Amino acid sequence: MNTPSSAGDAGKQVLGPDDVRRAITRMAHEIIERNRGTAGVALVGIQTGGVWVVEALAAEIARIDDAADPVQIGSVDASLYRDDIGLRPVSPGSVSDLTFTVDGITVVLVDDVLYTGRTVRAAIDAIGDYGRPKAVQLAAIVDRGHRELPIRPDFVGKNLPTSADEIVSVTADGVTIS
Amino acid sequence: MTRSLLSIAELGDVGLRRLLELSDHMAEVNRRPNPKVPALRGKTVCNVFFEDSTRTRLSFETAAKRLSADTMNFAVSQSSLSKGESLRDTIETIAAMGVDAFVIRHKSSGAPWQLGEWTNASVINAGDGWHAHPTQALLDMYTVRTALNRTVTSSAGGFDGLRVAMVGDIKHSRVARSTTEAFKLLGADITWVSPRTLLPPEHDEHVATNLDDVIDDIDVLYLLRMQNERMNEALVPSLREYTTRFGLTPTRAGRLGQDVLVMHPGPMNRGVEMAVDPGELSGNVINQQVTNGINVRMAVLFDLLGSGSEHSLAGSSE
Numbered sequence: 001m002n003t004p005s006s007a008g009d010a011g012k013q014v015l016g017p018d019d020v021r022r023a024i025t026r027m028a029h030e031i032i033e034r035n036r037g038t039a040g041v042a043l044v045g046i047q048t049g050g051v052w053v054v055e056a057l058a059a060e061i062a063r064i065d066d067a068a069d070p071v072q073i074g075s076v077d078a079s080l081y082r083d084d085i086g087l088r089p090v091s092p093g094s095v096s097d098l099t100f101t102v103d104g105i106t107v108v109l110v111d112d113v114l115y116t117g118r119t120v121r122a123a124i125d126a127i128g129d130y131g132r133p134k135a136v137q138l139a140a141i142v143d144r145g146h147r148e149l150p151i152r153p154d155f156v157g158k159n160l161p162t163s164a165d166e167i168v169s170v171t172a173d174g175v176t177i178s
Numbered sequence: 179m180t181r182s183l184l185s186i187a188e189l190g191d192v193g194l195r196r197l198l199e200l201s202d203h204m205a206e207v208n209r210r211p212n213p214k215v216p217a218l219r220g221k222t223v224c225n226v227f228f229e230d231s232t233r234t235r236l237s238f239e240t241a242a243k244r245l246s247a248d249t250m251n252f253a254v255s256q257s258s259l260s261k262g263e264s265l266r267d268t269i270e271t272i273a274a275m276g277v278d279a280f281v282i283r284h285k286s287s288g289a290p291w292q293l294g295e296w297t298n299a300s301v302i303n304a305g306d307g308w309h310a311h312p313t314q315a316l317l318d319m320y321t322v323r324t325a326l327n328r329t330v331t332s333s334a335g336g337f338d339g340l341r342v343a344m345v346g347d348i349k350h351s352r353v354a355r356s357t358t359e360a361f362k363l364l365g366a367d368i369t370w371v372s373p374r375t376l377l378p379p380e381h382d383e384h385v386a387t388n389l390d391d392v393i394d395d396i397d398v399l400y401l402l403r404m405q406n407e408r409m410n411e412a413l414v415p416s417l418r419e420y421t422t423r424f425g426l427t428p429t430r431a432g433r434l435g436q437d438v439l440v441m442h443p444g445p446m447n448r449g450v451e452m453a454v455d456p457g458e459l460s461g462n463v464i465n466q467q468v469t470n471g472i473n474v475r476m477a478v479l480f481d482l483l484g485s486g487s488e489h490s491l492a493g494s495s496e
Contacts, residue, residue: 077203080215080245080480090485092199095206129212 011178023157028060042072047093049112078122088166103131114140117151182301188357204476218247241475315356316474337366347400
C-alpha cells in the first residue's frame, strides 16, 4: 500500500486500466485453479489498499464460475500487529471486517502492492487471532521486490522492479511509479 | 516525544475525534473470542490511584492487558507514602523501574500536570479533584456516537442538534466538566440541571433548576451521582427533596421518549438520582458506558504509547 499520486503528479504509468483488469482476471482464474474451485476459500483484503482488489477479484470469480457459491470476502487491519509500533505515527485504516470463522478454510490475503512483506507478516498474525485457517495464500497486483522477510506471493499480477525511494500507486485505473 | 492525556481541553477537537475513530478498532478487538492484540508488548503501565476507584482502575488495567502491556498497580495505603515518602520521590522511584505511562487519580486538581513535570513517561489523568476526567468524557462520547449511530470521524460529523441534559452536582464533578467540554466540542447543546448551590460560580451554560422543565425536549439524559457529603455541607436540604426535583422518578421515566439515552458515570445512588430500575428504561446505555470505557482507554494507551515521530523509521516502509 502506498500513497496514491495526486492528479497532475508526474508519475509514470506502467500499467493501464486494461492491464490491471486483465491481471485481476488472470489472478481470479489462478485462485480458482489452485484451490479447485472456491468452496472453503475466503478473500481477505489488507486494509486499506487490498479492499478494492478483493471486491474486484470476487466479482471476477463470480463471473468466471457462476455455478459456484459466492466466495466469502472480508478485510483485516494489521495496524495493531505491526513491528514498527512506537516508531511511526499511529494511522490505522478501517476496522477489520471478518464476519465468518476462519477455522479450517483457505484464506487468500490480498493487497495491492507487495513490498517489504512486513504488512503481510502482521496480517497473517492478525488472521491467526480469529482462528486457525487450513492455509493462508497471498495475492498482490504488483510485486515491487525489496522483501525484508521470507514471504512470497502465490498470485501476482505484475512483477515490477523498483528502487526503494519510488512510490508505487495501484488503482483500477492503472499502476504508476513516481 | 512524550505525550499525555490530561484534559479534554488540551486534547482538543482533532484529538477527540482521532481517539473516537481509534476506539472503533479496539471495539472490534473486544468483540473477538480472544480479545487481545500484541500492540503494546514490552510497554509498562502503572496505575497510581490516590482515591478509591473500582471501575476506572479495572478498566485501565483491562485495557492495558488487552494491548499486551504489562501493568503495575500502586496501592497508596500500602506504600512508602504512608512512611512519609514524598509523592515526588515515590513517582521517581517507580519511574526508575521503567514505566512508559502513569495512570493517575488524585484528589487534588492539577496533580497529573505536576506528575508530568517529574517524569518522562506519558501521564493519563484518571480523575483529578473537581477538575477533569477525560477518559470518562471519551467513553461518554463514544457511547452516544455508537448508540445513536452518529457519524463522527476525524474529518467529519458531530453531535449537531443533539440536546443533552446533565443533571446533578455540577460544581463538584470532574465528570460534568470533562463530559460537557467534549459534548460542546462535538456540537451538542447542553443544559445543566442543578440546584443553584451546586453550580460552578462562573459558567456560560444553559441552566434549569427542575428536571421537569427540560425532560420533554432532550435526546440524552445524563445523571450525575449525588454525593452524600453535600448534605453535610448543607448544599441540598435532603436527598428526598433532591429526588423530587432532580431524580429520575417513575413519573419522569414515563415522560421520557423511547429513544432518549439515559447515562450515568457510576457509581449510582439508587433511589436518589436514579429512582427507577434503569434496566427497564428503553434508552439505558449505562452498561455500554462501562464496556466502552475499555475501548476508549485502549485507544488512549495505543495512541500515547504506540506512536512515534514521522522520521524515526528512516528508510523503512510499508
